[in-house]
Amino acid sequence: MAEIHIHRSHRLGLAKARKTAWRWAEWAEEKFGMECTVTEGEANDVVEFRRAGVEGRLVVDAHSFELTAQLGLLLGAFRSRIEQEIEDNVDAVLASAAAAPKKKAPARTAAKKK
Numbered sequence: 001m002a003e004i005h006i007h008r009s010h011r012l013g014l015a016k017a018r019k020t021a022w023r024w025a026e027w028a029e030e031k032f033g034m035e036c037t038v039t040e041g042e043a044n045d046v047v048e049f050r051r052a053g054v055e056g057r058l059v060v061d062a063h064s065f066e067l068t069a070q071l072g073l074l075l076g077a078f079r080s081r082i083e084q085e086i087e088d089n090v091d092a093v094l095a096s097a098a099a100a101p102k103k104k105a106p107a108r109t110a111a112k113k114k
Helices: 013-032 079-099
Strands: 002-009 035-040 044-051 054-061 064-071
Touching (some): 013 054
Antiparallel strands (some): 035 044
């Protein structure tokens, strides 16, 4: 079995990283026909993914993305290509999330005393 391991640090915080992980899971389902399951936790989320010939998990926390996947015999022959495509996509979704403008908090107005 061939293994893929990808680690990326980020500064998104957990809420934004969580949304980014959902985007990645949608991409994996669409691109590779993966079945993804997301388990949300207090400190991190885990995206488990699988299909014939591959299974793995993406652990997301406030500071990093950690992806591990095991490829079966047939897909193992394409490990480098698959790993590069996953790396490119993880980098793209993280860059997109980091570039997204932060929402401004509504302005507060002081209550006037009468």
